[in-house]
Amino acid sequence: LLFVVPQQGALRIVTELGVLDVAPNEIAVVPRNIRFAVNLLKADEPVRGYILEVFNGHYELPDLGPIGANGLANPQDFMYPVAHYQQDHGSGSTWTVVNKYHGSLWSAEQDHTPFDVVGWRGNYAPYKYDLARFCAVNSVTHDHPDPSIFTVLTCKSALPGTATADFAIFPPRWACAEHTFRPPYFHRNCMSEFMGLIKGAYEAKKGGFLPGGASLHSIGTPHGPDAASIEGASTARLEPVRVADGTMAFMFESSHMMKVHAWAMQTGVQEDYWKAWAGFQVNFKKPE
Amino acid sequence: LLFVVPQQGALRIVTELGVLDVAPNEIAVVPRNIRFAVNLLKADEPVRGYILEVFNGHYELPDLGPIGANGLANPQDFMYPVAHYQQDHGSGSTWTVVNKYHGSLWSAEQDHTPFDVVGWRGNYAPYKYDLARFCAVNSVTHDHPDPSIFTVLTCKSALPGTATADFAIFPPRWACAEHTFRPPYFHRNCMSEFMGLIKGAYEAKKGGFLPGGASLHSIGTPHGPDAASIEGASTARLEPVRVADGTMAFMFESSHMMKVHAWAMQTGVQEDYWKAWAGFQVNFKKPE
Amino acid sequence: LLFVVPQQGALRIVTELGVLDVAPNEIAVVPRNIRFAVNLLKADEPVRGYILEVFNGHYELPDLGPIGANGLANPQDFMYPVAHYQQDHGSGSTWTVVNKYHGSLWSAEQDHTPFDVVGWRGNYAPYKYDLARFCAVNSVTHDHPDPSIFTVLTCKSALPGTATADFAIFPPRWACAEHTFRPPYFHRNCMSEFMGLIKGAYEAKKGGFLPGGASLHSIGTPHGPDAASIEGASTARLEPVRVADGTMAFMFESSHMMKVHAWAMQTGVQEDYWKAWAGFQVNFKKPE
């Protein structure tokens, strides 16, 4: 079960059930056991993005509770593939099908295309979603809700109340909450927070977090804004303002610990990330 | 189980478990089988308000879903009574206790106060809530969420997904949703909508709906804004604006049909209410 | 919430959400609070049928359990209405809308059509279903399953495991179960059984039960085949045979008691129905 977040360059995902063209600011999900090929939509355009694989369960929309029948990601905005039938049987071409079993990749060759499904019925199929269609809700009075309010899709685990993976986004929106601290506050999470940036500059970390980059805050690791952001947000006059225009940051959250690949440890770690949290003042004085 | 919404003048609700002073813009709930007396907080102040009685179940906070651990009415804002012990036994005074059984009222006299409880423990007790503490959430992007997003308390029925009674409010807040029609749109409800106004002018019906008044739209009855409001909201430039400042409208919703008392039918019905919905234009022309 | 079973003559059900043409051997469901008009599809054809109204809940497909993802009534065979927009506003024609509240009918007149909905989205809509598409399953070895195996739609009550109403049919099919008594055996039901016949002759009661007729076996009333049927089915050689070709009987089952209307009591009751169960032999002899 692959969750695909293109960040640069559009993809053409050909599957047995049809074709999905997926551009940055869209996401795609390919279910287990569906054969697919990922092509570049434009042959000379470099592509880059994020992929999350889960080994159990399926993504579903969160139960909206009092939000009601509409809001966040709406069912009607998810798109199934465009019909596609490939006629290539015994023409001499060779196809390699790669499967993953027990954590290993296996391949087999065949002399005909796997993309020759004439028709299908059901709802176990790849789909895509345009993140611009997300209807974000948030406080229109006071206080600062939990980031779960930005959940697009969730893959529940077997333990009620916990998720194998959540996908949340921080889309362009109005911020109008009063009597509160508007940026993401300091917190620790009971889940791993893997964050990526599709475009623009993330609202809570203007520097050092570039499109195509990623941050990982493991379970229980405290994190939050830097000293300047805290000073600014604590003194600003709170009128309605636009937030995140021109950007799209997202988060993969998981109740599992995540391991960082050796390749990433060698080439890309920001060694002085911790310095982002230097320079805080102590504002409270213990009464004598 | 009484749900009390004072609209004019503050009440002192004396119960076996203590005293609640409840003013307009607050609500109080008195559970079944608790003896109570309702006094005027100020002897010469006229009082008026709304009361809802349900015969089964209890009020609870809605499960917030993706809204998370905080938002709407927060548990810490509900207040239990102030401790109170009355010493009046055998002094010659007489107390009348009124009970309701099988829809009838029964009374008994006793020579001592019922409000002589020295201490108690548990959570089956009266409580009050200040509506100004409600943290409203709403769209900060586009679209117009269902009014369930304003739910304060709900009393579930035995049929999953339906409520014996919901209590919702329309508090002062920011409206910043774009690409939408902001006023309450035309709709029919699968529940009865009993609406009241505690103060100010209701955002969706400026005239004819006064504080202390009420409207009832029975199950399935279509209703919505008048022609001028539609014209206005359809052409307005949608910037963030304050909504409902200085007012507090509320709604009792129920999956039961409600009957109007004969007294109300005789003295107070607005006979020409239907005219509020005159003057609409047909904006669509069927293609030939 | 109306459940419509045309038995003779086709209907054109015009609703705010479009038009459904429903012929005998099809059924239609019109949800609460949707305005509709029922017309004859052919002006000079007499029509007749059965209607069931429930006051709570919605019809849904039964959870199939081990039957799997397909079988009985399949979701893809239910049809939403054909789009329809009526242009009749201020032309001088008069429309009467009838509503049912608190068990009484109320009417209102208006000078424009209610069937002027330009578009809609959602799944709360009228639908129809062709009973010929029902995929019946049954024993292909031995024994005689419960008639719940023929359930088309169910409207659950608040008490888990019981239904306000079930709709079941007895369609044309193969009977191939061996080592069993194939006709409906003698039984009492914990629900009311209201049975109707759309066409042909019902397999378990060849005479006295005509198309358009109905039988009602109240909760706990024993019933079953007549003596001749028992004798026949007990001695027949059990090879695969076609059952119910050319007929379509159905059952409304309800965990509520049903009352028979005075009109029906006066005009149509088969007074000697009980004689259908005369003439049984005692086949068991108590050992001394």
Added chain:
Amino acid sequence: LLFVVPQQGALRIVTELGVLDVAPNEIAVVPRNIRFAVNLLKADEPVRGYILEVFNGHYELPDLGPIGANGLANPQDFMYPVAHYQQDHGSGSTWTVVNKYHGSLWSAEQDHTPFDVVGWRGNYAPYKYDLARFCAVNSVTHDHPDPSIFTVLTCKSALPGTATADFAIFPPRWACAEHTFRPPYFHRNCMSEFMGLIKGAYEAKKGGFLPGGASLHSIGTPHGPDAASIEGASTARLEPVRVADGTMAFMFESSHMMKVHAWAMQTGVQEDYWKAWAGFQVNFKKPE
């Protein structure tokens, strides 16, 4: 928790709670923590069979859904052991008890029999079931239901809707479905399919799959009938016919991946199994 499927030769399973004699076409389940010994019922008869061990949960009957109160495997057909008490204490004989902890086997010796339980009460006990008593249901109209319709017992996993293990059989029965392809169609499964054959020739693979053999189709591996079967079943006239008389194939399904033991890889793999799926024609031609 052992699931035992004798294929050749009968077993006498002696347990603390009594004795089960289990012959081919029967299955037995021995719960965790019950001491047992497996003997040959006839000393000179070779025995062979299949065993499935699960490490969590218990087997239960599937919830039948609309099938009702009877059907598939009926509760009354499961048999608890015959009472058995062994008197052998201090007679000089030695007993070795083997336990499995953390995946390893441990043994202990004692000078008295473990099979000296005088009486017991409860339902945590070994049991057996005769597969000939299975009441198969299937389509008696059209279409081809999922093989879950043949489920005998299921051991649910912690993830709702998935099973640690299912046990299904393909018993002798009537096939009378019309307008369909009757053999097992081509499919991929979200579970591992381990198939065995107790006797006769499996309906969907007449050659190469002998009694005592096994096939394993891992999660997501497509499989189905051979080209000749497809040709035949696509053109046959569909009248009621007996299927699987004289055979009994079964399936262990699991949402876990299964590993094949090295011994099996060395001695028994059918290297050219894939050739069963050669020779298919392309029957669809893409429109120009």
Added chain:
Amino acid sequence: LLFVVPQQGALRIVTELGVLDVAPNEIAVVPRNIRFAVNLLKADEPVRGYILEVFNGHYELPDLGPIGANGLANPQDFMYPVAHYQQDHGSGSTWTVVNKYHGSLWSAEQDHTPFDVVGWRGNYAPYKYDLARFCAVNSVTHDHPDPSIFTVLTCKSALPGTATADFAIFPPRWACAEHTFRPPYFHRNCMSEFMGLIKGAYEAKKGGFLPGGASLHSIGTPHGPDAASIEGASTARLEPVRVADGTMAFMFESSHMMKVHAWAMQTGVQEDYWKAWAGFQVNFKKPE
């Protein structure tokens, strides 16, 4: 669904499914739609008792929670009827069968016995239970648990957490709780409490509550011991003592209001029951 509590004289309940002999200190349940006759076990012995009818649901054992797999009423102590077949067909005798529909009784005559069932299978059958087999649990340290700890059977309503009817008993047992008030304390109940006495003297009301009598404390009505009992239990040294030896009191609890029949109002009401609660001292003095 009848719940029968004989108080004086034994009954022979003949049913289609067999015979139950039920003596005082036993209870019997006859499910809906089963035909039965109640005879005297000894023709010249007067009989008397209590009957409770519920119109929905079934009695079940409460989920024991941490009490575990055994305790309170154990499943193995419920007894199904003794097999019984009556041979009386066409002998000239007449049988009258009485049914209850819509709250009225209807009768029909037939010339053969209804008690001629040769055999049956299932668990929808009458049963009886000997109250002496109830395994009561209670505090063996301190505090005074809720009377729900004495629940024998419960008939759940559709509203989770509430019961249409509970049956509880107060059997002979040890009382050894310390640091507590041992008699039933003063309380109001969210259910109606209908109490009866099968034999002996009820522990909490020695006088005025005779075997065969009944007390009814409606929902919300406060009740408790008299002044002398309070004085005694408040000063007693709390050593283990036997409670209720030689008696058996029981309670029907219901979340419904109960009406008292006119006959009972005329002949048997204890008019001065309220005086049982006279003479209490005020033991608390409000601090100045």
Added chain:
Amino acid sequence: LLFVVPQQGALRIVTELGVLDVAPNEIAVVPRNIRFAVNLLKADEPVRGYILEVFNGHYELPDLGPIGANGLANPQDFMYPVAHYQQDHGSGSTWTVVNKYHGSLWSAEQDHTPFDVVGWRGNYAPYKYDLARFCAVNSVTHDHPDPSIFTVLTCKSALPGTATADFAIFPPRWACAEHTFRPPYFHRNCMSEFMGLIKGAYEAKKGGFLPGGASLHSIGTPHGPDAASIEGASTARLEPVRVADGTMAFMFESSHMMKVHAWAMQTGVQEDYWKAWAGFQVNFKKPE
């Protein structure tokens, strides 16, 4: 998520959310992701105890079932920490924070105290509980309930009905059950039983099990009292007696297998524990 059972010497657990002083006969729970330091309450007092770590879920009170609203461990007896604010920022002291990720310990140094939280709100916090406040219930008639009746807290696993860990105690109490065998009977458990002793002598094993010691009976391992205890309890006259005065034994139960650390295997295993179960007589003679 740490579960702490001090056995000798009191601890001062300093956490971000305040201070808990925990003495023997109390337990403390520190949730995941809360920083804490464990100090000796008295600097020169040796301390010793038991710790259980679980990697998923949270401890909760068991659903009491018919025990009602009170009993076992009561919610009001759990104590949150005493408020605590430490002022130590930039004073030159160094703090080392140790985290556990992926089974390894990681440390970081900082120049200010982590215990400088000024205030907090919520219920995700450390807590302690005094085992002397446990209200044990047990049979007050006959039979011997399951030890689950002594459950203090449970941490549920994802598989319904099973627990990652249960914490149960065997507190001082009255034993008054009759017609039964009062000591822990011989049994095998579907969970691992890790038992510890806080003080005194455990009722079921007077010798060889000292305070601070531990026993482990893995899943499925039979265990019970020794021959002398069986002889004694089988012949004793069963009057109410005090049990476990002056002691406090407890049990960690888990549906997981537990491994014994190499250090424990080398230094502390009681090699002849099995001899505790020698000398039993065979009391049953098989009928000829």
